[in-house]
Amino acid sequence: MADGPGPQTSKELEEFRSETRAWLEANCPALMRTPMGEDDAVWGGRDWKPKHPEQKQWLDAMASKGWTVPTWPTEYGGGGLSPQENTILQDELRRIKARPALMSFGIWMFGPVLLEYGNEAQKKKYLPQIARGEIRWCQGYSEPGAGSDLAGLQTKCEDKGDHYLINGQKVWTSYANEADWIFCLVRTDTKVKHEGISFILFDMTSPGVETRPIKLISGASPFCETFFTDVKVPKENLVGKLNGGWEIAKRLLMYERTSISAGGFGGGAGALPIEEIAKHYVGVEDGKLEDRDLRARIAAHKMYDKAFALTVRRAQEMAKAGDNVSHMASMFKVAAATMNQEKTELIVEAMGNRALGWSGDGFTKGEILAPRAMLRAKGNSIEGGTTEVNLNVVAKRVLGLRDHQ
Amino acid sequence: MFTLTEEHDMLRDAARAFVQEKMPTAHLRAVRESKPDGFDRALWKEMSDLGWAGILIPEEHGGAALGYVGMGLVLEECGRTLAPSPLHSTALVGASALILGGTAAQKAEWLPKIAAGEAVVALAIDESAHHAPEKIKLDAKGRALTGEKKYVADGHVADLLIVAARDGGAVTLFLVPARADGVTITPLKTLDSRGAADIAFNGAKAEPLGGPELVDQVLDRARIGLAAEMLGQATQAFETTSEYLKTRTQFGQLIGSFQALQHRAAKMFVELELTRSCVLAALAALDENRNDVAEHASLAKARAGETLHLVSNEMVQMHGGIGMTDAADPGLYLKRARVAEALYGSASYHRDRYAALNNF
Numbered sequence: 177m178a179d180g181p182g183p184q185t186s187k188e189l190e191e192f193r194s195e196t197r198a199w200l201e202a203n204c205p206a207l208m209r210t211p212m213g214e215d216d217a218v219w220g221g222r223d224w225k226p227k228h229p230e231q232k233q234w235l236d237a238m239a240s241k242g243w244t245v246p247t248w249p250t251e252y253g254g255g256g257l258s259p260q261e262n263t264i265l266q267d268e269l270r271r272i273k274a275r276p277a278l279m280s281f282g283i284w285m286f287g288p289v290l291l292e293y294g295n296e297a298q299k300k301k302y303l304p305q306i307a308r309g310e311i312r313w314c315q316g317y318s319e320p321g322a323g324s325d326l327a328g329l330q331t332k333c334e335d336k337g338d339h340y341l342i343n344g345q346k347v348w349t350s351y352a353n354e355a356d357w358i359f360c361l362v363r364t365d366t367k368v369k370h371e372g373i374s375f376i377l378f379d380m381t382s383p384g385v386e387t388r389p390i391k392l393i394s395g396a397s398p399f400c401e402t403f404f405t406d407v408k409v410p411k412e413n414l415v416g417k418l419n420g421g422w423e424i425a426k427r428l429l430m431y432e433r434t435s436i437s438a439g440g441f442g443g444g445a446g447a448l449p450i451e452e453i454a455k456h457y458v459g460v461e462d463g464k465l466e467d468r469d470l471r472a473r474i475a476a477h478k479m480y481d482k483a484f485a486l487t488v489r490r491a492q493e494m495a496k497a498g499d500n501v502s503h504m505a506s507m508f509k510v511a512a513a514t515m516n517q518e519k520t521e522l523i524v525e526a527m528g529n530r531a532l533g534w535s536g537d538g539f540t541k542g543e544i545l546a547p548r549a550m551l552r553a554k555g556n557s558i559e560g561g562t563t564e565v566n567l568n569v570v571a572k573r574v575l576g577l578r579d580h581q
Numbered sequence: 582m583f584t585l586t587e588e589h590d591m592l593r594d595a596a597r598a599f600v601q602e603k604m605p606t607a608h609l610r611a612v613r614e615s616k617p618d619g620f621d622r623a624l625w626k627e628m629s630d631l632g633w634a635g636i637l638i639p640e641e642h643g644g645a646a647l648g649y650v651g652m653g654l655v656l657e658e659c660g661r662t663l664a665p666s667p668l669h670s671t672a673l674v675g676a677s678a679l680i681l682g683g684t685a686a687q688k689a690e691w692l693p694k695i696a697a698g699e700a701v702v703a704l705a706i707d708e709s710a711h712h713a714p715e716k717i718k719l720d721a722k723g724r725a726l727t728g729e730k731k732y733v734a735d736g737h738v739a740d741l742l743i744v745a746a747r748d749g750g751a752v753t754l755f756l757v758p759a760r761a762d763g764v765t766i767t768p769l770k771t772l773d774s775r776g777a778a779d780i781a782f783n784g785a786k787a788e789p790l791g792g793p794e795l796v797d798q799v800l801d802r803a804r805i806g807l808a809a810e811m812l813g814q815a816t817q818a819f820e821t822t823s824e825y826l827k828t829r830t831q832f833g834q835l836i837g838s839f840q841a842l843q844h845r846a847a848k849m850f851v852e853l854e855l856t857r858s859c860v861l862a863a864l865a866a867l868d869e870n871r872n873d874v875a876e877h878a879s880l881a882k883a884r885a886g887e888t889l890h891l892v893s894n895e896m897v898q899m900h901g902g903i904g905m906t907d908a909a910d911p912g913l914y915l916k917r918a919r920v921a922e923a924l925y926g927s928a929s930y931h932r933d934r935y936a937a938l939n940n941f
């Protein structure tokens with residue numbers, strides 16, 4: 177469809193909408209239209225065991241259309257949809273409250289850069305597996321000594337003639353213990369900084385890879401310390417040029433930041449709007465929340481939220497019109513993190529002492545989730561580049577402000 | 582108002598030495614894993630032997646009578662390491678209620694036990710998700726309590742409950758042994774690992790304690806004491822964070838060299854200094870028996886809440902990824918902060934009360 181020449185007529189788009197609606201009606205199982213908790217998310221991968229058969233059914237149906245990655249080319253497992261068609265598909269998915277068929281670092285971050293920087297063989301091999309949810313990827317960027325200063329990474333990658341040999345350590349690697357493959361930044365030249373980094377892929381079952389889960393303050397263990405000891409990697413797994421990884425790394429970060437802000441952040445207590453939660457726990461007087469101070473702060477938050485949504489839409493329209501909006505990724509990331517932190521804090525405050533539980537029968541499920549969501553959200557201004565680092569990007573690249581000389 | 586006596590200095594130094602040695606944050610972690618009570622009874626005995634459980638209690642009842650400033654200093658030191666114990670609920674709130682409102686017989690029965698660390702006392706106030714003493718409904722007709730209390734701090738380990746209730750007219754306090762008939766205690770597993778309880782009363786026999794004025798007097802003492810503990814938490818959270826800014830390197834330099842962080846650290850310092858003044862002034866107002874205690878209490882609790890909220894968030898953020906791990910301390914401070922912020926009235930509650938006390 178996207179391959180067709182010229183922009184689509186509104187009649188064509190209307191047809192696409194009615195076909196899509198009918199297809200979703202027939203193919204999205206009822207259970208997949210109900211709200212989901214964090215542990216209902218489908219990440220796919222070799223070891224994935226569906227909690228419900230409907231999850232697999234929904235994933236397979238969407239993958240058969242290429243709609244887990246609607247805008248990717250069909251030859252790589254995508255749907256080949258035009259941006260307009262994709263907007264319609266997303267509208268229709270929202271309309272029936274469909275759960276995402278597949279969550280994936282492959283879809284959000286790695287796939288888009290591989291489309292741009294990968295060779296044909298790499299695209300043919302990896303992209304369809306991502307689209308079908310067969311292989312789950314993790315992101316090997318941060319190291320103990322290289323967080324904000326990512327380019328300071330030290331994980332060593334040596335050319336051994338017919339293969340590369342990798343030694344070093346990554347940290348905060350989300351879901352490394354559940355992922356099948358890793359896209360990884362490694363040092364291939366120690367004499368220079370940014371110009372000595374390469375972007376490489378390998379199987380997490382390779383000998384010499386070890387992961388140790390780290391527990392988060394919210395109680396879950398989604399990220400790991402990841403160790404590499406003499407890991408042998410085939411030469412064809414290098415993406416782009418040797419020592420050319422930094423450009424790819426930054427591009428991927430842009431996709432990561434955009435996807436974080438577009439999809440919002442995970443976090444359990446968000447099913448009900450804050451004001452409904454507040455009405456329940458705080459009480460209402462003359463139609464107004466009894467705590468006027470909290471009421472004003474909830475209103476301010478909702479306005480920020482609205483301003484954010486409007487700005488996302490404006491950026492989408494600008495992007496369609498061909499404007500360069502890449503600088504917006506950092507801006508959106510900062511705003512989205514602020515927003516999610518504010519939201520989860522306001523929910524905790526509105527719930528009062530009912531949001532101070534950790535486990536056990538004294539609290540409802542929603543009450544137990546609220547403080548954990550608030551705690552998890554603290555990571556939003558750290559993961560994918562901290563708020564400080566993203567503000568530095570805006571100050572330098574967008575505003576042209578220079579460093580202290 | 583802000584000058585400490587030699588006696589106070591000694592008390593603070595002793596408290597600091599004890600807490601740092603025996604109750605560092607590792608102690609809270611151990612309690613979290615293995616002590617469902619939320620504190621270690623053997624250590625509470627040691628603290629009582631040092632005289633802390635009796636800091637406010639007159640000597641004739643086995644206490645040391647060192648006043649609220651002394652109490653505040655010890656609470657602040659406990660706050661620094663998040664040391665869990667019934668010091669606040671029992672030695673401050675419980676002892677205050679009995680000293681101010683108890684009959685000779687009530688004092689003689691309970692104060693020596695409190696001073697010896699043999700009785701834990703809990704104040705049962707809130708009846709909904711939020712602190713709202715003016716809306717208390719718990720029924721005390723015929724000196725039999727019926728109704729429910731929510732999130733009673735140390736309610737799960739209390740021997741004696743002090744319950745706010747209404748016998749027709751104004752709200753007053755009542756004494757009920759925790760194991761009396763008609764009292765059902767539901768322990769809560771809480772965010773800060775200290776525990777609390779929801780408590781249901783079903784015709785439980787109660788003794789009146791003091792008159793209607795005692796409710797606010799006791800609540801204001803609870804608020805001021807908690808503000809002192811929160812000041813300790815915020816101070817330590819800040820110091821740990823500034824230490825991190827002086828040790829963590831990125832981009833070939835200490836992260837504390839970045840002005841974006843320097844200014845925020847400096848701003849936190851300003852907030853902490855302002856909060857410290859409010860807490861000390863409130864403690865002094867209690868010892869001096871001044872008539873503006875209520876205003877000082879709301880000021881101290883609101884300021885401590887706002888400052889601790891800020892510092893606990895910054896502690897996580899400035900530690901980066903490490904701040905998000907359970908193995909590091911920032912999460913512990915954040916969790917205790919949110920509990921302390923809510924107890925005895927949030928900053929929002931006390932801003933409103935402050936305005937009301939000042940007639941606007």
Ligand SMILES: Cc1cc2nc3c(=O)[nH]c(=O)nc-3n(C[C@H](O)[C@H](O)[C@H](O)COP(=O)(O)OP(=O)(O)OC[C@H]3O[C@@H](n4cnc5c(N)ncnc54)[C@H](O)[C@@H]3O)c2cc1C
Binds near residue numbers: 347555560899902903
């Ligand atoms: C939940 C979560 C999931 C994550 N998932 C992954 C993952 O899957 N893969 C991966 O590779 N990484 C992942 N990360 C790591 C994340 O990218 C890093 O934590 C982040 O980049 C910060 O690095 P750091 O932790 O070393 O903190 P540091 O860089 O040490 O930062 C400490 C503090 O200093 C500030 N700072 C640093 N430099 C400057 C400066 N120039 N100016 C002003 N302030 C500065 C920071 O903003 C921060 O507040 C994850 C992190 C979290 C919290």
